[in-house]
Amino acid sequence: MSGRSEQIAATICEAILGHRLKPGAKLGERDLADIFRVSRIVIRQALIRLAEDGLVTVERNRGAFVAKPSLAEAIEVFETLTMVEQGVIAQLGNRPRMSLLTELRANIERQKAALGQGNEQLAGEFGLEFHDLLVSLTRNRVLIELHAQLKRRARLLESLYRCDFDHCQLCDEHEHLVALFDRRQWAKAQQLLDEHYRLVARGYRIEDEIVPSQPLHLAFNPPAPEKPAEESAGSKTAVIAARYRPNGKSSHRIKGDA
Amino acid sequence: MSGRSEQIAATICEAILGHRLKPGAKLGERDLADIFRVSRIVIRQALIRLAEDGLVTVERNRGAFVAKPSLAEAIEVFETLTMVEQGVIAQLGNRPRMSLLTELRANIERQKAALGQGNEQLAGEFGLEFHDLLVSLTRNRVLIELHAQLKRRARLLESLYRCDFDHCQLCDEHEHLVALFDRRQWAKAQQLLDEHYRLVARGYRIEDEIVPSQPLHLAFNPPAPEKPAEESAGSKTAVIAARYRPNGKSSHRIKGDA
DNA sequence: GAAGCAGGATTGGATATCAATTTATTTGGA
DNA sequence: TCCAAATAAATTGATATCCAATCCTGCTTC
Numbered sequence: 001m002s003g004r005s006e007q008i009a010a011t012i013c014e015a016i017l018g019h020r021l022k023p024g025a026k027l028g029e030r031d032l033a034d035i036f037r038v039s040r041i042v043i044r045q046a047l048i049r050l051a052e053d054g055l056v057t058v059e060r061n062r063g064a065f066v067a068k069p070s071l072a073e074a075i076e077v078f079e080t081l082t083m084v085e086q087g088v089i090a091q092l093g094n095r096p097r098m099s100l101l102t103e104l105r106a107n108i109e110r111q112k113a114a115l116g117q118g119n120e121q122l123a124g125e126f127g128l129e130f131h132d133l134l135v136s137l138t139r140n141r142v143l144i145e146l147h148a149q150l151k152r153r154a155r156l157l158e159s160l161y162r163c164d165f166d167h168c169q170l171c172d173e174h175e176h177l178v179a180l181f182d183r184r185q186w187a188k189a190q191q192l193l194d195e196h197y198r199l200v201a202r203g204y205r206i207e208d209e210i211v212p213s214q215p216l217h218l219a220f221n222p223p224a225p226e227k228p229a230e231e232s233a234g235s236k237t238a239v240i241a242a243r244y245r246p247n248g249k250s251s252h253r254i255k256g257d258a
Numbered sequence: 259m260s261g262r263s264e265q266i267a268a269t270i271c272e273a274i275l276g277h278r279l280k281p282g283a284k285l286g287e288r289d290l291a292d293i294f295r296v297s298r299i300v301i302r303q304a305l306i307r308l309a310e311d312g313l314v315t316v317e318r319n320r321g322a323f324v325a326k327p328s329l330a331e332a333i334e335v336f337e338t339l340t341m342v343e344q345g346v347i348a349q350l351g352n353r354p355r356m357s358l359l360t361e362l363r364a365n366i367e368r369q370k371a372a373l374g375q376g377n378e379q380l381a382g383e384f385g386l387e388f389h390d391l392l393v394s395l396t397r398n399r400v401l402i403e404l405h406a407q408l409k410r411r412a413r414l415l416e417s418l419y420r421c422d423f424d425h426c427q428l429c430d431e432h433e434h435l436v437a438l439f440d441r442r443q444w445a446k447a448q449q450l451l452d453e454h455y456r457l458v459a460r461g462y463r464i465e466d467e468i469v470p471s472q473p474l475h476l477a478f479n480p481p482a483p484e485k486p487a488e489e490s491a492g493s494k495t496a497v498i499a500a501r502y503r504p505n506g507k508s509s510h511r512i513k514g515d516a
Numbered sequence: 517g518a519a520g521c522a523g524g525a526t527t528g529g530a531t532a533t534c535a536a537t538t539t540a541t542t543t544g545g546a
Numbered sequence: 547t548c549c550a551a552a553t554a555a556a557t558t559g560a561t562a563t564c565c566a567a568t569c570c571t572g573c574t575t576c
Binding site for chain 4: 517518519520521522523524525526527528529530531532533534535536537538539540541542543544545546
């Protein structure tokens with residue numbers, strides 16, 4: 001279960017998905033070893049795990065970097081997510097697990113409530129959760145893990161491309177999707193899901209300037225207790241960040257070194 | 259070209275997929291290090307890669323073993339393959355790449371020819387290739403790699419459960435599938451694909467006695483002529499889950515040994 | 517025969533060291 | 547000054563050796 005390299009990989013993963021480490025950032029073995037108070041070998045093992053997961057790229061004799069997917073690859077990730085979930089919908093027809101649609105409906109209600117309060121961040125999280133729930137309906141752990149991996153790669157994209165979502169429409173489409181499930185119109189549901197992900201993908205725009213990630217030690221050591229220690233605001237990203245933070249709550253806790 | 263651990267992982271992977279290493283076989287670090295003439299650390303890194311890929315399980319303080327999926331997990335792997343390819347079919351509708359169906363047709367012809375010559379092994383390989391080609395139609399590398407990983411896990415199952423495929427029917431279904439593509443009957447095609455994979459899964463039977471894998475050094479140094487067919491065919495086989503076996507009729511029984 | 521203990525074997529990890537390669541710096545020249 | 551070659555520094559890939567923790571085995575003891 002434990003295993004130092006596994007924990008460290010998880011911590012680095014959180015830092016990447018939390019956008020505290022930006023794509024392209026160098027992940028030096030020595031630096032990480034010093035930060036985590038561990039030997040280089042453990043770091044290498046953690047980096048190998050992350051590379052197998054697609055979050056890190058290792059270039060021989062050059063080191064490891066946070067993955068920096070091209071726009072083409074980003075599109076492929078979303079298309080793959082689309083296809084996987086379309087496959088789930090196709091299977092839904094074979095399984096009379098319709099009782100579980102109540103979970104999807106409950107999620108939609110939660111998202112609506114969040115939107116009603118203007119909490120777009122929370123609404124966004126519920127929006128992601130909807131797709132998790134959809135996949136969970138299959139009760140297929142292999143698929144669920146696969147989907148989770150794809151979602152990690154998608155979250156990585158958020159820090160590379162600026163995103164701008166119309167949560168209201170996304171939520172409406174979720175509702176429409178469930179209605180189609182209810183009527184067992186699977187082909188239409190698949191078509192809608194495809195359009196849904198295209199809408200999501202349209203929310204991503206190329207960022208003309210990549211904000212460099214903060215120094216490594218700041219990415220892992222929880223910032224000062226009182227100071228949020230946000231990145232040096234310089235580009236439009238700061239504006240976007242503010243827009244997504246109506247209530248200013250962005251607590252991502254990190255397991256420091258043990 | 260890259261690191262030593264990557265090559266070694268590939269070699270071990272081949273040995274597993276070639277059924278020279280059976281599920282449950284112990285992969286001792288010291289033994290492998292001696293065989294490959296590298297340090298234990300390189301072996302550990304290779305084992306980590308394989309574990310991330312799902313072909314090896316690492317138990318803390320106990321060591322690494324060739325993965326030994328449960329029947330439930332085996333079913334999940336096939337269901338996941340089904341869903342991924344159903345998703346591909348759903349996408350096929352959006353892309354007018356129908357010209358590429360010729361590749362599928364060519365594959366079917368090759369398989370038919372192999373069947374005509376009674377070369378069931380070759381026919382089996384073409385049968386697998388069909389699904390690769392189907393996925394390749396998307397030109398989506400993320401999906402293709404994901405599908406390849408699932409296929410590796412499926413091939414691992416072949417050495418755990420005895421398999422008996424009716425290649426004639428499988429080939430017929432491929433042909434029927436392409437015909438449905440041609441008529442753009444995607445929903446029907448998805449349904450057929452589901453039945454197709456259920457037929458494949460029915461070909462797997464529980465082997466009550468696992469043949470132990472040969473010693474490690476023999477698995478990697480294939481000094482002997484290519485004669486790994488050392489199976490004691492005298493074991494009773496139990497019927498796989500009833501869910502996947504509504505009717506147990508099969509005309510062409512082939513030992514699926516790749 | 518069952519419980520429990522000691523010892524061996526194996527894994528997980530640390531440290532020190534070295535070669536190969538990349539990156540940075542300095543020097544040299546036009 | 548600016549570009550290019552040569553050299554120095556830093557980083558990675560890998561090895562060997564060592565040590566602690568854990569697991570397995572076999573033996574002893576009751």
